[in-house]
Amino acid sequence: MIADVARVFTRPAGWLIDAWSYLLSLVAGFTGIEMLQYAFMHRAFLVGILIAVIAPLIGTFLVHRQLALIGDALAHTAFAGVAVGLFVNATLGTGVSPYLTAVVVAIVAALAIELISEVTDAYNDVSMAIVLSTGFALGAVLISLNAGGLAVGVNQYLFGSLATVSRSNTIILIGLFAIISLVVGTTYKQLLYVTFDETAARVAGLNVPWYNRIMTMLTAMVVVGAMQIMGVILVAAMLVVPVAGAAQLARSFREALLASVILAEIAVLVGITLSFHYEATAGGTIVLVAVAVYIAAVLFGKVRTNRSAADAPATADESTAD
Template sequence: MIDGLLVLLQTGVLETLLTPLYWVLDGWYWVMVRVHHLTGLEMLSPDYRFMYRAILVGLCIGIVAPVIGTFLVHRQLALIGDALAHTAFAGVAVGLFLNAVIDLGVSPYLTAVVVAVIAALAIELISEATDAYNDVSMAIVLSTGFALGSTLISINAGGLSVGIDQYLFGNLSTVSPTNAVILLALFVAIVATVVVTRNQLLYVTFDETAAAVSGISVNWYNRIMVMLTALVVVGAMQIMGVILVAAMLVVPVAGATQISRSFTESIFVSVILAELAVLLGIGFAFYGRATGGPVIVLVAVAIYVVAVVLGKLQTLVGARATPELEAIETDDAGAVGSRES
């Protein structure tokens, strides 16, 4: 079984399995070239094909991160993204270590997927087995993951010597075709799972007790949620980095809750805010020659501040627009009348 998993993880084998998604990537290149011809934007020039991939990855993350984040925020699990990001860093370190020691030829992002999913399940299993609060299990997994990653990176075995800045802070220019296609595969898997399990996830999110009474396996859907979070985290690592990846799960959702009136509306608004942050952030980062991940987060936070202000104004206007109630009174003859209070 392990040999089969190693064969599947090897880049050449994976590229064969993901060939249809490479066709999608080629189609995206064609679209971006046409947009460049229409707009003349320098960052969309064919000379910067890595920007095409970075934009595609960013747009995908701008959809799945706030969708999953909306469930997490309402379940008070906003920090789980940070915990899984640090364990995903350990997964990257495992991939780099295996490539250096046994020349496995595997993408570090693939080993990050495996390790992050295992960590997500570990968080749930620790909580279930010890009756500890979720933040305790998250802290344990976060510390273990980052310690493991740091240890493997520091070992100079087999000539292992890599720069880790791109994994810590993200890098637009390092989104390779293979990594972009891996993200597309994760995107399809996440969206399909949410569509199929939306009602159950919603039920478990707002009332675990009622969900359990109705026959829904709460533990099973909790595990699905944390595994989906792990996949989002690994995908977002490419442009956001380990340190900032949790922001895309939380900040757009926090902004959306300020101006939304329902859970479904909150999902749609958070996606819009996230996509706006991604596009503006990538643009500012390119023309300002800055690192993409931090700029995207700063833009997302600025949008959050605007959303908070709009939410307060919305509440104020709504309060002023509420009509005054009239007091009902009767005269001596029993006739009903009214006067303004």
């Protein structure tokens, strides 16, 4: 049954990848751009574009709820999931994708964060610290138990890589993108209510703990999806930096959401391009570009604010004269 469902989804996802690759091949033929001639770059750009949508989509909610660090916690537990997948493959000879095990472990960790907070009345940062250290410790232990091949294989998950974005992993990300987009689209109003006034949401009859769990599980999915290019160490940046830049430009939550996606797309596309041309680490390059975009957004916001402040007295004087 599960295999049948997987095949039903895999076909359209595969068609999407093929159509995207064909389109970029045409662009490469017309323009002569070298990097668009390679299939792995086709997948890297597709993965990057999707990540630049779902990361700010979830990150905007997290930043407004002051949960920006949850991305770091889940990234480190996703690292444990990757280690589990690599360990199982190395010892049992199975062909399970480490990204699938990372999704499962990260979602379990997301639920653990909520459970620890609810059962022990601990602050969210305490539960995140506990889960983060436990996940990273588990990953380190599994790698040390079979250090022969795992230490080399795990580097791409720590720092990200363009060349290792496989077709199967791209299909996994497309599935995560579809799930995240669908869930946020159907629960947007409820998530917004819980984000800005949790007490009023409880009074209105919303199941606040349930929506908190939904948000943490969606965060786990984003983290695992972005891990392919960003790497475990830098993946949380895509949840925070574009959102922080958008906050300097937007006047409403919807504007902030749209602006953060645009800034994230700029960072990802420019970062992937620079990473290819200079053979630099993909995750680090994307984050540096994202920080540069953030600085530009801050400067633009300051200039706009100063200009508005300068225009205000002139407007007041004109109204007084009238």
